[in-house]
Amino acid sequence: MQPQNANEQRELLTLATQTKIALSQAVETEVKFANWTGTISRSQFNELIQPLVKRSLMTCRRALKDAGVEGEEIREVVMVGGSTRVPFVREQVGEFFGKTPLTSIDPDKVVALGAAIQADILVGNKPDADMLLLDVVPLSLGIETMGGLVEKIIPRNTTIPVARAQEFTTAKDGQTAMSVHVLQGERELVEDCRSLGRFTLRGIPPMVAGAATIRVTYQVDADGLLSVTAMEKSTKVQASIQIKPSYGLTDEEVTQMIKSSMANAKEDMEARQLAEQRVEADRVIDTVISALQEDGAEVLSIEEFKAIEAEIQKLIDLKQGSDRVAIAQGIKELDHATQAFAAKRMNLSIQKALAGKAVDEII
Structure with a gap:
């Protein structure tokens, strides 16, 4: 049955609602649309709505995960909305939570009742109430x-x-x-x-x-x-x-x-780790270049200076690639290549600090 125009589409939507309501009470119902007449059983209806019910339960699973709550910690399950009268929906929800959902409250009115209770709490009429609805940040x-x-x-x-x-x-x-x-x-x-x-x-x-x-x-x-x-x-x-x-x-x-x-969780984490290695490589390169400009000519031979420059260029080249392990190794190699330079800089700093001072001034 394919609607040909807006009027037929509205008629089909009304028919679908009526069929849903009828199959919530009976195991089979007659369906008439235009010149077509047939029957649909509850089992056929359940098969048709199963993807929608499954998607709803996935939302429930995500809500429990976000709240850090296990299913068995839920004391009661309140059904909301007219479609929760469908037996298959109640059955699937009961299996998911491991308990029979509450059906004594009219599902079409439960939201209004909850809002009224929340309003009563917010205006201070029930300061000791143990129920409070909290707004949350929807995205980080x-x-x-x-x-x-x-x-x-x-x-x-x-x-x-x-x-x-x-x-x-x-x-x-x-x-x-x-x-x-x-x-x-x-x-x-x-x-x-x-x-x-x-x-x-x-x-x-x-x-x-x-x-x-x-x-x-x-x-x-x-x-x-x-x-x-x-x-x-x-x-x-x-x-x-x-x-x-x-x-x-x-x-x-x-x-x-x-x-x-x-x-994209896995790909995002890999991209983050690569970016972090590149940032660390930039930090190390900037630090070494700054040190060379400040003290390199004073404490290093030409060969030592060129050797460190070669390691810097090697790390710059590695940083352009996407192998984070290779970048990490390049950082280690540059660090190793500058250890002697760091020691010489330390000695130079000590010499400058002690220059012109008597022994008793230091002790």
């Missing part, structure tokens, strides 16, 4: 870090209101500003997440890389409004932004983003 909120990675600060399903803070540092010597990129999503790379906004923290005291401490605070209020603040701890200089994370995002898009993170 994070920040972009070096290498195009996402550091999650508030994980998905965290109850709101909530405030979380994390400390970060500078990546370059003399860095006086930091760009804060606010992201939403479950993936590991920035390109796979939703950008919520950006702002820049200026006025960071110029120091060597890694010396400054920037505290980034994410706060979501009861209305779902996200406030992000970045503060340099020594000067207290700060910058902030306010965002509505759910703006322009449908329930279907949230679900798709979660499914995408699950489907």
Whole structure:
């Protein structure tokens, strides 16, 4: 039976609803559409709706996982919506939770009853009530870090209101500003997440890389409004932004983003590990080059200097590839090649510190 126009489609939808209701009471029912007449049994109906029921149970399984609760910990199961009157639905739900679902409450009215109870609690009429519905963050909120990675600060399903803070540092010597990129999503790379906004923290005291401490605070209020603040701890200089994370995002898009993170979990983790190795390689290369520029000519022979430069170039070449194990090995080899240089730099620093001082001044 294929509808030919909008009127026939509406008629079929009405017929499907009537058939569902009839088969909730009887094992077989007669169906009439246009010039066609036939019968459909409850077993045939169950077979048709099985994919939908299976999908609903997958949602239940995901909800239990997100809440960190086992099925046997659920005390009662309340059915919501007219379709939960279907015997097959009740049977499958009962098997999934290992207990018979409650059917004494009208499934068409249970949401309204629950909302009324929640409203009564929220206005303070039942301060000691042990039931409270909590809003949660639907998708993780994070920040972009070096290498195009996402550091999650508030994980998905965290109850709101909530405030979380994390400390970060500078990546370059003399860095006086930091760009804060606010992201939403479950993936590991920035390109796979939703950008919520950006702002820049200026006025960071110029120091060597890694010396400054920037505290980034994410706060979501009861209305779902996200406030992000970045503060340099020594000067207290700060910058902030306010965002509505759910703006322009449908329930279907949230679900798709979660499914995408699950489907790509392995590939995402491999991509993250590769990016982390590249970031570490950049850090080591910058550190060694800076040291060579500062003291290399003074403590190294030409051959020693060139040998370290060769290891640096080798690591630069490895970093362009996608073999994270090879990059990690290249970092180790550069570290090994610079050990003698590091010792000579230490001796030079000690000599400079002691130059011109008497023995009794040192002791």
